[in-house]
Amino acid sequence: MENLFNDSVKSLETYIMFRIKQKAAELAPGLAKRGRAPIAMAMGAPVVPPPDFVIQKLTEALSIPDIHTYSTPRGESFYLEAVAKRMKNRFGVDLNPQKEIFSLIGSKEGLANFIRALINPQKQEKEKDIILIPDPGYASYKEMIKTNGGLGYPMPLVKENSYMPDFDTVIENLKRDGYDEKKVKAVIINYPGNPTGAVCTYEYLEKAVEFCKRKGILLISDAAYCDIYFNEREKPHSVLEIDDAKDVAVEFFSFSKPYSMTGWRLGWICGNEAAVNAFGKLKSTIDSGIFKAIQKAGAGILNSKEGDEYIKKACKGFKTKQMILINGLRELGWKIEESDIPKASFYLWLPVPERFSSSKEFTDALLEKSGIVAVPGIAFGDNGEGMFRVSAVSTDEKLQECIDRMKADGFYFE
Numbered sequence: 122m123e124n125l126f127n128d129s130v131k132s133l134e135t136y137i138m139f140r141i142k143q144k145a146a147e148l149a150p151g152l153a154k155r156g157r158a159p160i161a162m163a164m165g166a167p168v169v170p171p172p173d174f175v176i177q178k179l180t181e182a183l184s185i186p187d188i189h190t191y192s193t194p195r196g197e198s199f200y201l202e203a204v205a206k207r208m209k210n211r212f213g214v215d216l217n218p219q220k221e222i223f224s225l226i227g228s229k230e231g232l233a234n235f236i237r238a239l240i241n242p243q244k245q246e247k248e249k250d251i252i253l254i255p256d257p258g259y260a261s262y263k264e265m266i267k268t269n270g271g272l273g274y275p276m277p278l279v280k281e282n283s284y285m286p287d288f289d290t291v292i293e294n295l296k297r298d299g300y301d302e303k304k305v306k307a308v309i310i311n312y313p314g315n316p317t318g319a320v321c322t323y324e325y326l327e328k329a330v331e332f333c334k335r336k337g338i339l340l341i342s343d344a345a346y347c348d349i350y351f352n353e354r355e356k357p358h359s360v361l362e363i364d365d366a367k368d369v370a371v372e373f374f375s376f377s378k379p380y381s382m383t384g385w386r387l388g389w390i391c392g393n394e395a396a397v398n399a400f401g402k403l404k405s406t407i408d409s410g411i412f413k414a415i416q417k418a419g420a421g422i423l424n425s426k427e428g429d430e431y432i433k434k435a436c437k438g439f440k441t442k443q444m445i446l447i448n449g450l451r452e453l454g455w456k457i458e459e460s461d462i463p464k465a466s467f468y469l470w471l472p473v474p475e476r477f478s479s480s481k482e483f484t485d486a487l488l489e490k491s492g493i494v495a496v497p498g499i500a501f502g503d504n505g506e507g508m509f510r511v512s513a514v515s516t517d518e519k520l521q522e523c524i525d526r527m528k529a530d531g532f533y534f535e
């Protein structure tokens with residue numbers, strides 16, 4: 122049977138997060154017997170429930186006449202208008218709801234279909250359309266590009282470039298590696314970033330827009346974590362705040378992380394009208410829009426006092442969790458400078474102790490010995506080797522337990 126499927130699907134592995142989850146589940150009974158029941162630190166998913174307000178809105182919406190019928194792929198006008206208002210309130214960005222916004226079944230779906238809309242599939246490596254992607258970066262980018270017959274070319278995000286690679290240098294590297302610059306169709310940027318938690322400057326966004334304009338390519342900004350930040354003065358920007366960004370840019374947003382609504386599958390794309398429409402044409406052949414009750418509840422929370430207060434409180438909680446881990450890991454010998462502490466997101470991106478030969482060896486040992494489920498850096502790209510990622514989303518007590526287990530089980534940084 123498997124042979125009937127196409128080559129790109131055959132070459133795929135199950136998504137890394139599900140593989141890690143599955144391994145933890147298999148080991149769980151044995152670990153529990155030793156007092157090491159798995160503590161989930163791999164998934165980037167808040168564990169607390171969404172705001173009461175949104176649950177109430179959803180319940181109310183279920184009784185609205187016509188709510189149970191098909192929606193439209195672009196989204197209901199009340200949803201699109203709420204998104205436009207949010208973009209104005211949060212970033213000062215003006216958008217036409219019917220032309221420059223499109224609803225998404227979560228930003229993962231949106232990114233996958235956008236990439237699908239962009240790439241002309243090719244088999245020969247050097248013939249493939251290219252999208253520049255952050256490395257380390259969200260593991261799905263590379264796979265989404267690969268399954269569509271394209272190539273994700275890495276932009277190295279390292280401490281030395283403050284996780285903001287120079288775009289022209291990336292193009293020089295690409296040419297040096299024998300690829301044709303003309304095959305590059307887009308750049309994906311992701312700030313605040315997964316897995317690094319890094320934020321970028323406003324000036325960097327200006328550079329990204331200038332670069333894409335000069336090269337005649339698309340700028341795809343993944344802003345899934347834009348509302349999870351710890352300092353009002355370093356609030357993440359939207360790329361659409363940059364003058365004329367709409368000439369080249371689209372941006373992806375999600376309800377998943379800020380409102381703990383990962384299971385709801387709700388988000389939006391906005392920006393360049395032609396790009397949003399091309400994407401929308403493809404999407405309207407694939408799905409028939411999002412359940413209207415979900416859109417209703419989502420629209421309700423977006424510009425509400427309750428929603429903003431929820432995010433503020435959640436960020437305060439994430440900061441506390443971050444510091445439990447940072448303080449504990451410092452006690453364990455990790456040299457974490459102030460500048461290494463992410464200013465946004467709920468991730469920690471840290472070096473693996475040298476006695477481990479790879480990031481996978483380290484995270485396997487953490488799981489098998491201590492029941493701590495973390496992600497090896499290599500899962501995010503070649504530049505991630507030597508690092509690992511943990512999500513500080515569990516309860517404060519469980520996070521402290523992680524540190525205690527690491528101490529008891531000898532996971533010192535030496």
Ligand SMILES: Cc1ncc(COP(=O)(O)O)c(C=O)c1O
Nearest residue numbers: 165227228229259315345375377
């Ligand atoms: C960088 C980044 N983008 C997009 C997503 C997808 O989020 P969702 O599909 O829940 O909106 C994730 C999820 O972890 C992510 O880390």
